[in-house]
Amino acid sequence: MSEATPILHMLDPRKHVSPFDVNMAADAGYKVIVPYTNVEVADVTPLIQDAIFSRPPNYGVRTGFFMGGKDALMALDMIDAAKKAMVPPFECSVFADPAGSFTTAAAMVACVERQLKQKFNRDWKGVKVAVFGATGVVGFASSIIAALEGANVQLVAHRGVDRVIKNAAISKERFGVDLEAVNGETADQKRDIIANAEVIFAAAAAGVQVVSAEHKALAKNLIAIADVNAVPPAGVEGLDLFMDGAPLPGCNAVGVGALAIGDIKYKTESGLFKQMLSSDKPLALDFRHAYAMAKQLTGIA
Ligand SMILES: NC(=O)c1ccc[n+]([C@@H]2O[C@H](COP(=O)([O-])OP(=O)(O)OC[C@H]3O[C@@H](n4cnc5c(N)ncnc54)[C@H](OP(=O)(O)O)[C@@H]3O)[C@@H](O)[C@H]2O)c1
Structure with a gap:
């Protein structure tokens, strides 16, 4: 491993970088951490090239860039711009995790997948x-x-189906996946969606309950339900924060709570920072790498 000081440049389109991510990076081993705010995609190439040419090529693996913010597509665009900006052998590592979303999503999918495998002998197909x-x-x-793992995914709109239709179109174009946009604006529409689901991801804003006791009673096909919201009330009524595959009262499904997911999320983000630090070649990490790491951490890889 190179003896060069590990330096992390943290780029964020907003006015602050996330203190959570700064702490995670420091605890994983970065010694110098520099925040850049109000960053646009067009800024990425000059910033990367400014960094890579300042150190000999064998120090490149000890230079990292982190793409934060709150926009998944923008963070992925920043990664793409960073990859194009490399001038081999002058390169560095990059990692995108906007608002912790890639590592949180990866953790939620892996935690539920563990339940599907262990309790129902199923994968996502x-x-x-x-x-x-x-x-x-x-x-x-x-x-x-x-x-991408083969699930039939419905994107539920709670206000205006147009934005989920747009997300489905972007996902098809960018990742080749077919997502179904569905309208869940009315109480009847929402009941129908819940009654037909086998798995529910409750990923609404903090403190918003999306699945009530009444909904659970209707959820005859449901086998697993995950809730990432740690702020009361729970995103799923009765789902304990630490629940990790226990039966959820009021339905036939098992539950996975926000802190069970948070534990894997935290270890996934830390693990990816450590992977960047220990790699002997530059890495470009996004939600796919986060999912691979979360699967390892949950013991299903
Ligand atoms: N457990 C963990 O480790 C962890 C880590 C990070 C985040 N989180 C949690 O994950 C959740 C999602 O975070 P995020 O960053 O993705 O949030 P976000 O970008 O702000 O998205 C929130 C989502 O909730 C929807 N929403 C808002 N009010 C709603 C309502 N009344 N009914 C149904 N949907 C509603 C929003 O829809 P509109 O676009 O229509 O407003 C949007 O789709 C939050 O609860 C956050 O605290 C957990």
Whole structure:
């Protein structure tokens, strides 16, 4: 491993970088961490090239860039711009995890997958998944990861189906996955979606309950349900924060709670920072690598 000081440049389109991510990077081993705010995709090439030419090529693996923000597609565009900006052998590593969404989504999908495998002898192929909070970064990333694994994923709109139709079109174009945009605006539409789902991802905003006791009673096909919201009330009524595959009272499904997912999320993000630090070649990490790491951590890889 190179003896060069590990340096992380953290890029964010917003006015702050995330203190959570700064702490994670420091605890994983980065010694110098520099925040850049109000960053646009067009800024990525000059920033990368400014960094890579300042160190000899064998120091490149000790230079990292982190793409934050709150926009999954923008973070992926920043990764793409960074990869194109490399001038081999002058290169560095890059990692995107906007608002923690890639590692959180990866953790949620892997935690539920462990339950599917262990309790139902199933993988994601053909599983009907309904995603609440589908226009959010966590919902969006988890939809794509599950669909890439063969699940039949519904993006549920809670206001205006147009935005989930747009997300489905973007996902098809960019990742080749077929996601179904469904309208869950009315109480009847929402009941129908829940009654047909085998798996539910509750990924709505903090403190928003999307699945009630009444919904659970209707969910006759449901085998597993995950809730990433740690702020009361629970995103799924009665789903304990630490639940990790226990039966969820009021239905036939098992539940996976926000802190069970958070534990794997935290280890996934830390693991990816450590992977960048220990690699002998430059890496470019996104939600796919986060999912691979989360599968290892949950013991299903
Ligand atoms: N457990 C963990 O480790 C962990 C880590 C990170 C985040 N989280 C949690 O993950 C969740 C999603 O985070 P995010 O960053 O993806 O949030 P986000 O980008 O703000 O998205 C929130 C989503 O919730 C939807 N929503 C808002 N109000 C709703 C309502 N009344 N009914 C149904 N849907 C509603 C939003 O829809 P509109 O677009 O229509 O507003 C959007 O799709 C949050 O609860 C967050 O706290 C957990």
